[in-house]
Amino acid sequence: MKLLLTSAGVKNARIHQALVELLGKPIADCHALCIPTAHYGHPRGTPTGAYRFVSGREAACPMVELGWKSVGLLELTVLPHIAPERWTTWVRNADILLADGGDAVFLAHWLRQSGLADLLPSLAGKTWMGLSAGSMAITPRVGEAFVEMKPSITGDDKGLGLVNFSIFPHLDYPDFPENAMAHAERWAAGLGNPSYAIDDQTAIQVVDGKVNVVSEGRWRYFGG
Numbered sequence: 001m002k003l004l005l006t007s008a009g010v011k012n013a014r015i016h017q018a019l020v021e022l023l024g025k026p027i028a029d030c031h032a033l034c035i036p037t038a039h040y041g042h043p044r045g046t047p048t049g050a051y052r053f054v055s056g057r058e059a060a061c062p063m064v065e066l067g068w069k070s071v072g073l074l075e076l077t078v079l080p081h082i083a084p085e086r087w088t089t090w091v092r093n094a095d096i097l098l099a100d101g102g103d104a105v106f107l108a109h110w111l112r113q114s115g116l117a118d119l120l121p122s123l124a125g126k127t128w129m130g131l132s133a134g135s136m137a138i139t140p141r142v143g144e145a146f147v148e149m150k151p152s153i154t155g156d157d158k159g160l161g162l163v164n165f166s167i168f169p170h171l172d173y174p175d176f177p178e179n180a181m182a183h184a185e186r187w188a189a190g191l192g193n194p195s196y197a198i199d200d201q202t203a204i205q206v207v208d209g210k211v212n213v214v215s216e217g218r219w220r221y222f223g224g
Helices: 013-023 035-041 047-054 076-081 085-094 105-114 115-123 181-189
Strands: 002-006 031-035 070-074 096-099 129-132 164-168 196-199 200-205 209-213 219-220
Touching: 002 013, 013 129, 013 200, 013 209, 031 085, 031 129, 035 047, 035 076, 035 105, 076 105, 105 115, 164 181, 181 196, 181 219, 196 200, 196 209, 209 219
Parallel strands: 002 129, 031 070, 031 096, 096 129, 164 196
Antiparallel strands: 002 200, 196 219, 200 209
16 A cells, blocks of 8 residues: 655645655545544544544645545444445545544554454555554554553554554644654654654655655654
8 A cells, every 4th residue: 555644634735746646646536535533532632623624624734625536434433333345345446545633543443443454455556645643553653652542542552563664743833842853852762663753744655665755844764
C-alpha cells in the first residue's frame, strides 16, 4: 500500500502534488473512504468534530474536502459485527483511505480488531492518507507523550509497524507549546527506532519502502 502520512492534511501545493502522484489519476476520478475512528478515542473528541471531518468541513486539515468523485464512511468499530466479504469489497473498490486524527493507539487497536490491518498489506494499488494520529497509527511506536487515552486501550504505545519510523506531528504549532523541537528530541530519544518530527506543512510519502519527505515547512529526521 502507498502511504501519504501528513500532520494536518493537504496543506500546500507540494503535498497535493504528492497525493495525485500516488493516486495516479485526478482526485476528481477517485473514490475515497474516510475513517473517523481515531477521533472518538481522543479525550477531547466530540460528535461535532467527527462530523466536520466526514462531511468535509474541516478546512484547517484538508482531506475529505479535496473534490473526490465519491466519499464513503468506514467506521472500524462496526466492522467486526458485519460479514467480512461486505466491508472488504468496499475497501477494495476505493482508491484511497483517509484516516482522521485523534488517538493513534486507539486507531491502531481498531485497525487490528476490525481485520483491516491484515488487509492493508495486500492493497498494493491503494493509498492510505493519514492526518496526525491517522499517520502515527501506521508506525512502530507512537511514544508515550502522544498516547491520548490514559492508560491506552492496549496498555502500550504500539502502532501497526507498517513503516520503520515514528512521527512527531504538529511541530512548532502555536497552540501546542509541548510540540517544540526540544520536546521532539526527548520523544525521539526514548523510542528506539528512527523517527521524523514534521510540521503542518510537511508530509511523508512512502512507496515500496522508499521514503520521501514532502515539505514547504520544517521537519527533522532522528536516526534510531
